[in-house]
Amino acid sequence: MRLPQADGVANGPFAMLWGVLISFFASIATRSVVKGGSPTGLAPKAFLNLPLGTVKPAGWLHDQLVVQTNGLAGHEHDFYDYVSDSDWIGGTSYYSYLEEAGSYWFNGMVPNGVLLNDSTIQSQVQQFLDYVLDHQDSTGWLGPEVNTTKPRYLWGRYPFFFGAIQMVEANPALTDRVVSALHKFVSLANTMLHNGEGLEDWARTRWEDFVMTLQWLYDFHPEGKEDLLIDTMKQLKYTGDPWEDVFKEEYFPKIAVENLTNPFPELTWHGVNMAEGLKALPSTYRFTHNQSDLDVASKGWDLLFQYHGRPSGIYAADEYLAGLEAVRGTELCLVVETMFSGSYLYQVIGDPKFADRVERITYNALPAELTGDMWSRQYLQQQNQIAAKNMTPNPFPEDGPYSNVFGLEPNYPCCTVNHPQGWPKFISNAFVATPDQTSLVHVYLGPYSVNTTLANGNNVAVSVDTLYPFSDSLTTTITAAKAFTYYVRIPSWVSQGTISVNGGAARPVSPSNGLHAVSVNAGTTKFTLDLPSDITIEERPHGSVAVHRGPLHYAFDISRSQKVLAQNAQQPLAVDLEFDTTETWQYAIDPSTLVFHGSTPSGGKLPSPVFDSGLPPFTITATACPIDWEVAGDTFAAAPPTNPTCTGAVKNITLWPFGSTKLRISEFPTFKAN
Known part of the structure; x- marks a missing residue:
């Protein structure tokens, strides 16, 4: 049974409550079927992710990781209190109490260190892993609560698990030790969940991260404990927040939520929780085998961006979902978590819309929220942002007035330790394999090298040479021991794309479900893709427009002044920066006058860092005129x-x-110029 579609809570509290009750009893009925033991096992994913280290960045993407490593992310272990302690986050602060900081840092820096083969970072994360595993207690518990009276909540371990799994992928010699520790923890966690222990609000929203860890164990290292692993997955879901209802259209908020009543637990409308919750239903599908889980996951993704989306690819949540207004904020943690969730959704479901969205987020929203040298970051970014300073008045109803300052830890520290996962995980998820492991799929376009062994001992090496997204051309060279089919994603924004194989004539690309198939023979195959795009206009609130070409969103870059507000005593490069405008920004544009300008940089190499003012080789010009455009306060x-x-x-x-x-x-x- 389903109620007629309601607009948020507009049909009144009784209608909403009735809808929730109907959905609740329907979900109980579904769950009882699943708990009965049929179907069994885990459903396959549409694509298989490749072990960490299989895909390496090349060209400008490699440089992005170098910049990140030379910036804040690569130096946090040296000076930042939340992650520099050798005892894995000692102390009593909020973030230490949830064991969040160390787990976040570890989760991002493991792939960062492997992809750059950085011995310093690899040593740091190895020490972290060793300390945690060495201090696992006899019950199986992992974390700083060992030998303390602190309450034991499950959530803080989940990012650590992701990091440990990545370490095993990169170094199989760690397998026995990590897998043994995880199984001991799972046995304890299963008992805790059956007893209603280890749960608080964050664990109830982020249960899907633990489910994904359990599924990795089930897929690769079950050790005869398949039933326990499946039961723990179910317990996590059934004691957690009901994402299958949160993402249904009749309950999904259509506007900024600060004046709405959430019919579900409050934190389900929290921006980062929702970013992580996007993984919940695809992970659920693997043990329920219910197509409805995938259907709701796909629809929920669409609703999120329809009602809260940004032209930069991401959605707005200045703590909670924030609607469509250009001044509302998007948290940096939300950006990197949505990227990771979108990769997982693509791997489970196979719909190219997820890959398109992740690519847009990565090449727009992620770098916008960091200074070019990646030493300072924001808590919140804005689509229209005319200052980065202590805001008076403050447009963010739940976050502080310091939220859009670029600094070490403006507003909350979480984004400082969590943001480093963004670029490395984007890179490591840029290629996947088909379920039969006979084919390789290039998902996120950019410069890479890949070395892997497909089914039947087919050793394959791939090199992708490109400046994309700052070029429309990609040249891919593949060396294979045996013939196979290689797939490359053709983004939805490509117009009249062509491919030339082994120097042959260019012919139109012909993607199916977003993928173009290339027949690769044993030996060396080389092909060039030309993927031009048209300028497109996106309609936004108040009759405004946003400008796109290909994966890139375009903006008027306002000249700025800079003031240092604070400087870390131990690391002088870690500064809080206030930016303010030094030129007029109040313009209207005539969309009919937009002209794209692309150039090949000198020497065929992009500047480093590329994401800073005046450096990208692509621009768009527009005819504009000054207008009256009010400022709220001075910020x-x-x-x-x-x-x-x-x-x-x-x-x-x-x-x-x-x-x-x-x-x-x-x-x-x-406006219209003529």
Whole structure:
């Protein structure tokens, strides 16, 4: 039974409560069938992820990891209190209490160290792993609560598990030790869950991360404990928040939520929890085998971006879901967690919309929230952001006025330790294998090298040479021991793409479900893709528009002044920076006048770092005119005025890739130049 579609809570509390009760009893009925033991085992994924280290960054992507390593992420272990302690986050602060900081840092720096073959980082994460495993107690518990009276909550371990799994992938010699420790913990966790222990609000929203760890054990190292692993997955789901209901259209919030009542636990509308919760239903599907889990997951993804999405690819949640207004914020943790969840959704479901979205987020929203040298980060970014400073008044109803300052830990420390997973996990998920392991699939376009062995002992090496997304051309060279079919994703924004194989004539690409198949013979195969895109216009609130070409979103990069607000005593490069505008930004544009300008950089190499003001080789020019556009207080732009009148002479302005801008206008009012 299903209620007629309701708009948020607009049909009143009784209708909402009735809908929740119907859904609850329906889900209980479904769960009783699953608990009865049929079907058994785990459903296969659409694609298999490759072990960490199989895919390596090349070209400018390699440089991005170098910049990250030379920046804040690579130095946190040296000076940052939350992760520099050798005893895995001692202390009594909020973040230490949830054991969040060390787990987050470990989860991101494991792939960072492996992908760069950085011995310092690899030594740090190995010490971290050794300490945690060496201090596992006799019950199986892992974490800083060992030999203390602290309450034991499950959540803080989940990012650590992801990091430990990645270490095993990169170094199989660690397998026995890590797998043994995980199985001991699972046995304890299963008992705790049956007894209603180890749960608090964060564990109830983020249970899917533990489910994914259990599924890794089931797929690769079950040790005869398949039933226990499946039962623990079910216990996590049934004691956790009901994502299958949260993501249904009749309950999903259509506007910013600060004045709405959540019919489910409050933290399900929390931005980062929702980013992680996107993995819940695809992980559930693997043990329920219910197609409805995948259907709701796919629809929920669409609803999230329809009602809260940003032209930068991500969605807005300045702590909680924030609607469509350009001034509302997006948390950096939310960005990297959505990237990871989108990769998982693609691997389970196989719909290219997930891959398209992750690529947009990575090449726009992620770099926009960090300074070019990656030494300072924001807690919240804005689509229209005319200052990064202590805000008066503050447009974020749940977060502090310091939230959009670029610094070491503005507002909350979580993004400082969590953001390093973004680039490395994007890279490691850029290629997948088909379920029969006979084919390789290039998912996220960019420069890479890959070395792997497919089914039947087929040793394959792949090199992708490209400046994408700052170029439309990719040249791929494949060396294979045996013939096989290679797939490459053709993004939805490509217009009249072509492929030339082994120097042959260019022919149109012909993707099926987003993938173009290339027949690869034994020996060496080389092909070149040309993937041009048109400029596209996205309609935004108040009659404003956003500008795109290919995966890149474009914005007016506002010239800025810079003031150092704070400097870390131990690490002088870790600074809090205030940015303020030094030029007029109040413009309307004529979308009919947009012109793309692309150039090949000198020497065929992008500048380092590429995501900073004036550095990308792609721009778009627009005819614009100055307009009256109000400022709220002295810190943020009001909503774009609808149908504004020009107040001065028409001129050309240049739009730059969003990720390179730190102050910007990216949702523009419009006018007609002629």
